[in-house]
Amino acid sequence: MFTGISAFPLTPLAHDVVDEHSFIKLTQRLVSAGVDSITALGSTGSYAYLTAAERARVIRLAVEHAEGTPVFAGVGALRTSQVLAHVEAAQQAGAQGLLLAPVSYQPLTDEEVYQLFSAVAVNASVPLIVYDNPGTTRFTFTSDLYGRIAELPAVASIKIPPVPDDLDLAQQRIQEVRAAVPEHVTIGVSGDPTAVTGLVAGADAWYSVIGGTLPEPAMRMVQAVIQGNTTQALGEAQRLSPLWDLFSEYGSLRVTAALAEHLELAPRNCLPLPLQGLGTTERERVATLLSNLG
Amino acid sequence: MFTGISAFPLTPLAHDVVDEHSFIKLTQRLVSAGVDSITALGSTGSYAYLTAAERARVIRLAVEHAEGTPVFAGVGALRTSQVLAHVEAAQQAGAQGLLLAPVSYQPLTDEEVYQLFSAVAVNASVPLIVYDNPGTTRFTFTSDLYGRIAELPAVASIKIPPVPDDLDLAQQRIQEVRAAVPEHVTIGVSGDPTAVTGLVAGADAWYSVIGGTLPEPAMRMVQAVIQGNTTQALGEAQRLSPLWDLFSEYGSLRVTAALAEHLELAPRNCLPLPLQGLGTTERERVATLLSNLG
Numbered sequence: 001m002f003t004g005i006s007a008f009p010l011t012p013l014a015h016d017v018v019d020e021h022s023f024i025k026l027t028q029r030l031v032s033a034g035v036d037s038i039t040a041l042g043s044t045g046s047y048a049y050l051t052a053a054e055r056a057r058v059i060r061l062a063v064e065h066a067e068g069t070p071v072f073a074g075v076g077a078l079r080t081s082q083v084l085a086h087v088e089a090a091q092q093a094g095a096q097g098l099l100l101a102p103v104s105y106q107p108l109t110d111e112e113v114y115q116l117f118s119a120v121a122v123n124a125s126v127p128l129i130v131y132d133n134p135g136t137t138r139f140t141f142t143s144d145l146y147g148r149i150a151e152l153p154a155v156a157s158i159k160i161p162p163v164p165d166d167l168d169l170a171q172q173r174i175q176e177v178r179a180a181v182p183e184h185v186t187i188g189v190s191g192d193p194t195a196v197t198g199l200v201a202g203a204d205a206w207y208s209v210i211g212g213t214l215p216e217p218a219m220r221m222v223q224a225v226i227q228g229n230t231t232q233a234l235g236e237a238q239r240l241s242p243l244w245d246l247f248s249e250y251g252s253l254r255v256t257a258a259l260a261e262h263l264e265l266a267p268r269n270c271l272p273l274p275l276q277g278l279g280t281t282e283r284e285r286v287a288t289l290l291s292n293l294g
Numbered sequence: 295m296f297t298g299i300s301a302f303p304l305t306p307l308a309h310d311v312v313d314e315h316s317f318i319k320l321t322q323r324l325v326s327a328g329v330d331s332i333t334a335l336g337s338t339g340s341y342a343y344l345t346a347a348e349r350a351r352v353i354r355l356a357v358e359h360a361e362g363t364p365v366f367a368g369v370g371a372l373r374t375s376q377v378l379a380h381v382e383a384a385q386q387a388g389a390q391g392l393l394l395a396p397v398s399y400q401p402l403t404d405e406e407v408y409q410l411f412s413a414v415a416v417n418a419s420v421p422l423i424v425y426d427n428p429g430t431t432r433f434t435f436t437s438d439l440y441g442r443i444a445e446l447p448a449v450a451s452i453k454i455p456p457v458p459d460d461l462d463l464a465q466q467r468i469q470e471v472r473a474a475v476p477e478h479v480t481i482g483v484s485g486d487p488t489a490v491t492g493l494v495a496g497a498d499a500w501y502s503v504i505g506g507t508l509p510e511p512a513m514r515m516v517q518a519v520i521q522g523n524t525t526q527a528l529g530e531a532q533r534l535s536p537l538w539d540l541f542s543e544y545g546s547l548r549v550t551a552a553l554a555e556h557l558e559l560a561p562r563n564c565l566p567l568p569l570q571g572l573g574t575t576e577r578e579r580v581a582t583l584l585s586n587l588g
Contacts, residue, residue: 016373016375048372049373105337105342106545106547106569108569109570111570112568112569115568115570116567135401272372272373273375274374274410276409
């Protein structure tokens with residue numbers, strides 16, 4: 001279940017309230033495209049900004065409209081007791097997997113992170129994805145810590161940070177992680193710009209930002225990798241380089257929100273404040289890019 | 295009101311519930327010591343980990359037991375609407391000042407941070423302290439941004455990160471900030487190890503972690519600076535260097551919690567999980583240190 005493409009939809013807001021209609025449309029789009037799974041409430045789904053009630057509602061909506069596609073749910077929070085409450089609510093809402101990042105305010109120690117995952121693993125009744133996202137959590141996992149956490153029975157997958165652009169280095173990185181974790185634990189890449197490289201290098205899954213809004217090109221790349229058309233897959237990724245440039249300048253979330261807004265999949269300014277959408281000039285770049293993609 | 299020593303008490307938990315009795319004892323201790331103000335719900339007060347209801351209750355307890363000492367309240371949160379709700383609740387509970395850090399999950403832009411402070415400034419009916427704490431928010435203010443935000447009418451003070459240990463460099467830093475903000479805005483230092491240096495260098499206030507648990511030595515240092523006994527003040531700070539070493543190794547929050555626990559001002563393991571208290575060896579260092587201080 002934790003292989004292939006897991007698509008991360010936005011959770012669009014309208015005037016600080018979850019826009020359920022937009023979220024349902026996004027979910028249906030992913031189902032139509034045939035993604036392998038939907039991760040509601042990833043970083044792209046703004047989980048960290050949402051209340052417990054909003055989170056539970058979003059997962060319920062995803063499950064209701066997923067037509068059997070597995071739904072995973074982000075459950076991260078600053079306090080262990082809050083994480084456990086999100087776990088319970090996500091399971092009640094029908095999530096088939098949990099995504100947990102070691103969200104921090106005070107920087108966390110390795111042991112604190114281990115104990116957090118351990119507490120969740122003991123309490124979870126569905127499998128757990130270890131979410132390593134140092135750009136937002138400011139926590140850096142060592143391979144050793146991957147190994148300790150991956151031995152917890154609940155852990156099914158690890159979502160690792162972007163692999164290097166260079167294929168040899170990417171392979172080396174995937175092999176390092178592979179050597180650190182039990183065989184049944186899948187390795188999923190994040191960081192869309194090098195995700196295809198990661199898949200070619202041997203990753204089992206792509207936890208995909210862009211897959212949540214533009215599932216077709218994302219699916220095409222994954223299919224090409226599966227069919228062994230490495231050159232085609234890498235070429236497709238290369239064709240999206242103007243998008244990756246925008247990601248690196250403004251962050252993937254702001255750019256993806258602008259994409260969704262331009263495609264009328266989300267209302268204007270759909271991010272939770274203080275996060276702002278892109279400016280006019282950048283939105284024009286997004287529009288040009290979409291038009292060039294066809 | 296935003297000068298002298300503002301003491302930051304812990305918000306001790308017992309089994310994941312705010313231990314009101316301990317919090318009241320800590321507050322009374324600060325009042326007895328005669329601190330200039332109490333900042334409930336600073337980073338030391340674990341504001342980021344607490345629910346809206348817990349925060350409101352803690353501020354109310356602080357105000358009820360402060361005997362007229364001004365109480366400031368941390369109101370930071372990831373989402374602007376949540377911050378505004380905390381502002382309203384803090385004011386209702388009797389806070390006389392608000393402390394706002396640009397807490398982040400997605401890294402924030404300067405403009406996003408400016409708009410956040412602007413929204414709070416418009417809605418606040420008590421003065422605002424700009425809380426620059428890059429170690430927890432991972433946002434770095436420029437002097438230019440200090441200047442823009444400090445011009446908002448509500449802003450009364452800026453809590454800056456640790457100044458350099460070297461007195462000349464510390465003076466230079468204070469002067470840079472002073473040049474960037476309006477004259478009526480006070481500059482307060484954080485980072486206890488170099489706080490006395492900061493005060494000698496011309497800061498108006500010390501936003502003090504240790505002042506929230508060990509107010510007497512903190513007050514003695516501030517008094518010495520005010521009386522022009524610079525050497526005595528710096529010597530006192532130097533005498534605490536074993537404490538600053540522990541701060542740098544384990545973070546001021548974990549060490550301060552261990553101090554409070556050793557002094558029976560807080561129950562054992564009073565931090566919100568996943569944050570853990572110190573190990574046995576480190577607790578022995580804390581005990582030795584307290585015994586040497588007398």
